[in-house]
Amino acid sequence: MTKTLEKVQTTDQLPESTTVVIIGGGIVGVTAALTLAERNIPVVLIEKGHIAGEQSSRNLGWIRKTSRHADDVPLALAADKLWAEMPERIGKEVGYKQAGIMFLAKTEEQVAMHEAWLKSVDSLSLDSKMLSTKEIDESVPGGKGDWAGGIYTPSDGRAEPSIAASAIAQAAINKGAVIIQHCAVRTLSTTGGKVSGVVTEKGEIRCEQVLLAGGAWSRRFLGNLGVSLPTLPLVCSVVRTKPMDGPTDIAVGGPDFSFRKHQDGGFIITQRSALDAPLTLDHLLIGWRYLSQLKAQHSFLRPSLGKAFMQDLGLARRWKANQLSPFEKVRVNDPAANPSLNQEALTNLCNAWPVFNNAEIDEEWAGVIDVTPDSNPVIDKIQAIPGLTIATGFSGHGFGTGPAAGQLAADLVSGAEPIIDPSPYRFDRL
């Protein structure tokens, strides 16, 4: 995890009851808590580790509409507005800047892929446009790459994962939400089949509604309740450089690298064409549901069978409310960064923009991404357990949409008019 993550001071006092309990203090959970607190709905957020300890502080900070599935773009547009308004709403900076995002294509096939995406969002009036090689060279000077073209969306941007969720959590507390860290929710308590509370490692909280925003842990939490949510873990490694002069403020994704400026003047870099896939039992159980994704993206995956498989086997899949849960055993999922992938990213980037030969690495980290079979999240009520709503499975692109996803989840929980049509995120589509 990045050493720059801002920590949040919270209480240890577990309330006896509330209206809504949120499980998980990532970007989705904290924005849902903020929204509910602003609506004067009593809310308690429980986090097993610390706020933004997992994906929400480890991500690249890209806020994009580019390359999203057309059905996912309305959520991204709603999030753009919420990100822009966030500093005023919470009285703190979140590092948001509409600096644009550009994806580069090396081959005509990659150009055609970007063109096909642009066509798929034709009716949405986005500001995305195809770029010629000349336009790329002009926007990002000093390059040596041999690009066939690219796509650029000026209204895309970035925020700083090391401060955003923490600042939002602090604002939620200021507006009346209770947040408890270092406390795992083991399971739900139900009365007459309906949610009536949560059982945490420190005791029970009675409530009317629960929102599960548990990231990569949601599948295990739901599995214990007999609900099967298909998500598989992938691991993405990241490099942060020390402050340096770079070629542009635009976030740039090449075929096998990406970079974007960090607020301290350094760059966040990753190997865009490679993700580690440490195999677990779940890959055997539900891997078949990912066959079409695998066909298109198998060259991106670096599978391995080893420590992660054994560690995962060591975590319970079924447990009772009075037993230690997997969430207490792994407070913060902190996979090791893959130095060879990070080195590949740096080498590929230096070949494309030699100015990065001056880059000095400040830190490296990795994070586990929760991927659904269609790479879109689930934001829905669980019909089998009245009172339970889930917002999870963000498949590696949920930081950008986080504020709108959290608000949508809060809308569903509180019965308010949803911020966008929630139907693309139905659970039963999976």
Ligand SMILES: Cc1cc2nc3c(=O)[nH]c(=O)nc-3n(C[C@H](O)[C@H](O)[C@H](O)COP(=O)(O)OP(=O)(O)OC[C@H]3O[C@@H](n4cnc5c(N)ncnc54)[C@H](O)[C@@H]3O)c2cc1C
């Ligand atoms: C390396 C990397 C790069 C990425 N880059 C981008 C990007 O550039 N742009 C983008 O939009 N997205 C990106 N993503 C994806 C993005 O970070 C996630 O989609 C998003 O942060 C998910 O937020 P979340 O709140 O659902 O989950 P998380 O941030 O993972 O939060 C879930 C929280 O729930 C807690 N929890 C789980 N179970 C329990 C329990 N039983 N009791 C208590 N607490 C519990 C966990 O401890 C965790 O803190 C990236 C992800 C990674 C790892």
